[in-house]
Amino acid sequence: MEDAMVLLQTGKRLASAAHRRESICWSDDSFSLSTININSQPSTPPLSPLTETESITHLLTHIKLLLRRRASAIAALDAGLHSEAIRHFSKLLDGRRFAPQGFLAECYMHRANAYHSSGRIAESIGDCNRTLALDPTCIQALETRASILETIRCYTDSLHDLEHLKLLYNTILRDKKLPGPAWKRHNVSYREIPGKLCALTIKLQELKKRVGSGEVGNVDYYVLIGLRRGCSRSELQRAHLLLCLKHKPDKAMNFIDRCELANEHDLESVKDRAKMSALLLYRLLQKGYANVMHTIMDEEAAEKHKNKIDALALQLQQEAEEMSERKMVENKNKCLISSPSIVDSSVFQGVFCRDLSVVGDLLSRVGFNRQIPMKYEGLSC
Incomplete structure (x- = not known):
């Protein structure tokens, strides 16, 4: 029996890997089979009514198409290929083919995990909202959305989801069974509920302390919108426009039109839950846009003020250098004017009289042994 289980698990793993490899090579419309005319207009009537066998064949083909696509998507998610x-x-x-309510809720939950792993927080929260609109008892959607909201420091909304999750855990313990039909898949077993409830109670106490201490206004809106800190105004406007086009409350309920509800009486409740959660997300995005825009405007004003101060400092430095050069030129001119241009003539007169007396002595000694009378009074200087 153990060998058989190992073989089944190995075969399942190999099949998932094969679907993942094929999904990389296939185009977006490669999953459509020729027996289904998906692109046909609904207003065009069929040429002939389908028999019961043909209707069943088309239905089975459509189910096979959905299951193959989901298997490829889950295999890519397990392999870390989040974009795939x-x-x-x-x-x-987003296709035009209808799908069951539980099937769509599971696909939205898986895509929310893929968005979260890719860092697209707003899209992940939006898919969690759609999952909870279709299935309010989805434990994984509540845990994922509460964790995301806590990551961006939106503690009030995270606390609300954890309170809802605690109420759901208490209901499970009271009824002694997991919510939904017996064949419904859950990411948790009944035996794990008491331990999860104790951990959840501790988490609630921590969040209540943070909310009580005033840590409710420092939401990380950059992570919510998907922008880096220090982004430009154009980047913020582009990201905000794309998010608004996708998460407007009136457009957030379009997914219900492609859903085959198990009970038509649940349609209004599904719409109410979808509209309320979409409105909360849209308001959070608007608040984030206003907060980030205010930060960008402050940064631009600070940068403008800094550039103005730098320009003024450069101008003052240039004026100081020009004044210093002007003072140097003036000092040099003063030095040239104040330098003595006339030398004292008495020094040269003394030297000339001394040389003249020496010449007179020499002439009196060498001239025909005849002494030339010299009048030193006339040679006096």
Whole structure:
């Protein structure tokens, strides 16, 4: 029996790997089979009514198409190819073919995990909102959305989701069974609920302390919008426009039109839950846009003020250098004017009289042994 289980698990792993490899090479419309005319207009009537066998064949082909696409998307998600997984889940969820309510809720939850791993926080929260609109008892969606909101420091909304999760855990312990039908897949077993409830109670106490201490206004809106700190005004406006086009409350409920609800009476409740969660997300995005725009405007004003101060300092430095050069030129001119241009003549007169007396002595000694009378009075200087 153990060998058989090992073989089954190995076969499942190999099949998932094969689907993942094929999903990389296939195009977006490669999953469509020729027996299904997906692109046909709904207003065009069929040439002939389908028989019961043909209807069943088409239904089974459509189910096979959905399952193959989901298997490829989950395989890509397990392999860490988040963009590939998002592409396949988007083809499933945004297509024109109807799908069951539980199937769509599971696909939205998987795509939310892929968005979260890719760092696209707003899209992840949006898919969690759609999952909870279709299935309010989805434990994984509540845990994921509460964790994301805590990551961006939106503690009030995270506390609300954890309170809802605690109420759901208490309901499970009271009823002694997991919510939904017996065949429904859960990411948690009944035996794990008491331990998770104790950990959840401790987490709630920590968040209540943070909220009580005033840590409710420092939401990381950059992570929510998907921008880096220090981004430009154009980057913020582009990201905000794309998010608004995708998460407007009136457009956030379009997914219900592609959903086959198990009970038509649940349609209004699904719409109410989807509209309320979409409105909360849209308001959070608007608040984030206003906060980030205010920060960018402050940074631009500070940068403008800094450039103005730098220009003024440069101008003052240039004026100081010009004044210093002007003073140097003036000092040099003063030195040239104040230098003595006339030398004292008495010094040269003394030297001339002394040389003249020596010449007179020499002439009196060498001239025909005849002494030439010299009048030193006339040679006096």
